[in-house]
Amino acid sequence: MTKQEETRDRVLDLIEGLSVGQAIPSERQLTQELGVSRLTIRAALDDLVRDGHLDRRHGSGTYVTEPKIAQPLTLTSFSDDMRRRGMVPGSRTLELVVTSTGARLARRLQVSPEARLVRVKRLRLADDQPMAMEVLHIPEVLVPGLTKTDLEDRSFYELLEERYGIVIVSGTQSIEPTVTSEEESEVLGVPLHTPAFLFERTTVAESGRIVEFVRSIYRGDRYRLVADLTPQRSRNGRLRAAAAKVRNGERRAELKSEGE
Amino acid sequence: MTKQEETRDRVLDLIEGLSVGQAIPSERQLTQELGVSRLTIRAALDDLVRDGHLDRRHGSGTYVTEPKIAQPLTLTSFSDDMRRRGMVPGSRTLELVVTSTGARLARRLQVSPEARLVRVKRLRLADDQPMAMEVLHIPEVLVPGLTKTDLEDRSFYELLEERYGIVIVSGTQSIEPTVTSEEESEVLGVPLHTPAFLFERTTVAESGRIVEFVRSIYRGDRYRLVADLTPQRSRNGRLRAAAAKVRNGERRAELKSEGE
């Protein structure tokens, strides 16, 4: 744990005691209160600004921001994602079976095709409304004794960490447009061939091992991705002069209002 | 232009003279060669690492990386996006008309509903294959005398900067799944109701003025979004211990291979 990380967490604690819009102590004040150099403070605040917890105003101060709506292109769990929108996340496990892996999934998960695999199909709810259907594939050795109810009322990632000691550190997700199949339509309660997002995600643990492959279908009529864009610097220099003032675009998702 | 930005650009120039995988001079060497402090060097390199131009290896050196496939959730033009994939971008202007604005668009563009608007419909090509159809809406006062051919063989953003002196600094883009309409199917050469991405984008100039509202339909069978994910820090601290080692997920798009 570096001082910078420690500082970040201490400021994070500090933020919890404040309300949105309030200013945190100035950088020079924090230097004294926390006993670290201003550079360290700034590096820690940089992180928190990047993550959307703080907003700096040159010449004025540093303020607590509205909690971000969401950052679906960050490694967040469905539960956290929905909670952040003020909705109650839910989950109904439709099926939990142990199967063999097969060639394609074996490659994705980087395990032997003979390995045993837990396959979980579940419905994700937001305020008891169906939002997405997802199918998880997890090597059985990683989650022995996993049951249906384990997955009902908590984040799978929390469970992984607390019971199995597996900490997620990264992942890759692809996004495609698609339309719902017959099964998906029925489960989600939408007409056949409704537009939807298809997310495919593999996540990686601290150890470097691939933990899961997930295939999710999100209702296109209720889920939308929103990205704040910033220009990029180009290596060939053509547009370099038009360099960014705004940096680090944020990503977030929104729920569409019913009547849009 | 701060020293840090100047340093960044000088390193960027330096990178152009190297090939992928080669090491750039060490930070201490750069300190001397460029005559700035190591802190400044590091800040500049931080930027370039974030943008994917460089890769740091602790104890070893800093290396030039493979140019990123793409970063579609960054403010990049279609032309740049396609070029980066080694494809030849193209554009066919299907229609260019001046109309009045209407209430909904007026709100989006923050102009009077009576303002004149240039509406451009065009087909975007990659290697002469239809990739997307887009409709641009631009207040006419910003781009007087714009013609069809202006838009054919160059980036619209380049044109804006060079001829009209308008520099784009940020934007917002929403992404939804949809299916192609009759017109879109015909123009793109795909069956009716093919899954597609609907992008809606508004871009903002240096002046703070909204420059354009764009609605694009991307073929779902050829265009895919890929995001590298990293965990986030949470303000309520529950999972904070599992903090990220990997930071700053990159986003990129991929073209699907034909036979997938």
Added chain:
DNA sequence: TACGAAAAGTGGTATTGACCACTTGGCGAG
């Protein structure tokens, strides 16, 4: 020759001190 320890070089973190640019609020002149 093969191995292992040491040294040299690299990026990673941290401190201290300084100055600049911007915002804000108070005070004085009109």
Added chain:
DNA sequence: CTCGCCAAGTGGTCAATACCACTTTTCGTA
């Protein structure tokens, strides 16, 4: 009372220096 200026406080940038952690190379020893 109002306006404009100015000073204080804030974040933004930069320098010089030090030490740590890691990688790579070198070189001496077995």
